[in-house]
Amino acid sequence: MRHVMSPLDFSVGELDKLLDLASDIEKNPAKYAHACDGKVLATLFYEPSTRTRLSFESAMIHLGGQVLGFSNAASSSAAKGESVSDTIRMISCYADICAMRHPKEGAPMVATAVSSIPVINAGDGGHQHPTQTLTDLMTIRSLKGRLNHLTIGLCGDLKFGRTVHSLINALVRYEDISFVFISPDELRIPDYIREDVLDAKGISYQEVERLEDVIGGLDLLYMTRVQRERFFNEEDYVRLKDFYILDKKKMALANENMLVLHPLPRVNEISVEVDSDPRAAYFKQVQYGVYVRMALILTLLEVEV
Numbered sequence: 216m217r218h219v220m221s222p223l224d225f226s227v228g229e230l231d232k233l234l235d236l237a238s239d240i241e242k243n244p245a246k247y248a249h250a251c252d253g254k255v256l257a258t259l260f261y262e263p264s265t266r267t268r269l270s271f272e273s274a275m276i277h278l279g280g281q282v283l284g285f286s287n288a289a290s291s292s293a294a295k296g297e298s299v300s301d302t303i304r305m306i307s308c309y310a311d312i313c314a315m316r317h318p319k320e321g322a323p324m325v326a327t328a329v330s331s332i333p334v335i336n337a338g339d340g341g342h343q344h345p346t347q348t349l350t351d352l353m354t355i356r357s358l359k360g361r362l363n364h365l366t367i368g369l370c371g372d373l374k375f376g377r378t379v380h381s382l383i384n385a386l387v388r389y390e391d392i393s394f395v396f397i398s399p400d401e402l403r404i405p406d407y408i409r410e411d412v413l414d415a416k417g418i419s420y421q422e423v424e425r426l427e428d429v430i431g432g433l434d435l436l437y438m439t440r441v442q443r444e445r446f447f448n449e450e451d452y453v454r455l456k457d458f459y460i461l462d463k464k465k466m467a468l469a470n471e472n473m474l475v476l477h478p479l480p481r482v483n484e485i486s487v488e489v490d491s492d493p494r495a496a497y498f499k500q501v502q503y504g505v506y507v508r509m510a511l512i513l514t515l516l517e518v519e520v
């Protein structure tokens with residue numbers, strides 16, 4: 216039995232296979248419509264979510280399976296003081312696979328110690344978000360045609376943004392990848408990523424504050440929201456929340472093939488006027504998120520179609 220805590224739980228070869236499967240699902244959805252008949256997915260969400268939870272549920276429903284779960288810690292027995300370990304032991308009796316989101320880093324990992332069903336980390340605090348990364352990889356591979364030879368700009372909250380941390384971990388395994396980290400000084404990428412991931416692998420990167428100065432050299436711009444819920448005080452959040460606003464004027468400085476990605480939800484960091492730009496890929500990204508989660512469920516349940 217296999218759990219997914221980080222994108223590194225898959226080798227590059229396994230990821231290729233998973234993305235191939237997701238592309239086949241995109242092309243031939245009918246072939247997979249009953250692949251998970253009789254199977255149940257549980258979604259255990261201790262922290263708010265729209266896309267991740269619903270895309271997991273949509274994925275299981277499109278595979279013919281059923282879903283159950285909770286979308287809010289307050290409506291689960293966590294509110295009575297039940298531990299994650301006890302909850303997962305019980306869920307193992309109700310479902311075949313589960314996706315868990317939790318505000319504490321490592322909570323899904325704790326669940327794996329007692330779970331008798333595969334556990335998927337659907338976001339743990341500011342740490343990792345592997346299924347968003349699978350979504351991002353499928354979007355890049357589908358729309359750019361490759362996962363190597365890319366200059367990637369990551370902009371916004373690089374300190375608390377778990378999608379950023381997971382994506383960096385995943386992309387450094389491909390050839391000729393360089394990063395441009397665009398953030399205010401307070402929201403720079405954590406030292407452990409700089410030291411253990413980038414420097415350790417000799418990856419080329421620069422850290423800058425102004426998006427305008429670097430946007431022209433990017434193949435891909437990954438925008439992120441300032442993670443309000445991880446700030447210690449509201450004042451800092453208010454000061455930093457509108458630090459970056461991607462608008463038509465800035466898009467005019469970018470390459471004609473540069474893609475704009477965003478894990479969503481968007482707050483103000485991308486102006487709605489950018490939505491109609493053909494380079495805006497963030498809503499397509501949402502659709503890829505369903506295919507890739509379908510592929511992940513099939514892989515973890517070892518269902519062959």
Ligand code: NCD
Nearest residue numbers: 266267338378440478479480
């Ligand atoms: C992200 C998350 O939860 O980390 N959202 C998502 O899953 N698509 C990004 C965010 O909340 O900013």
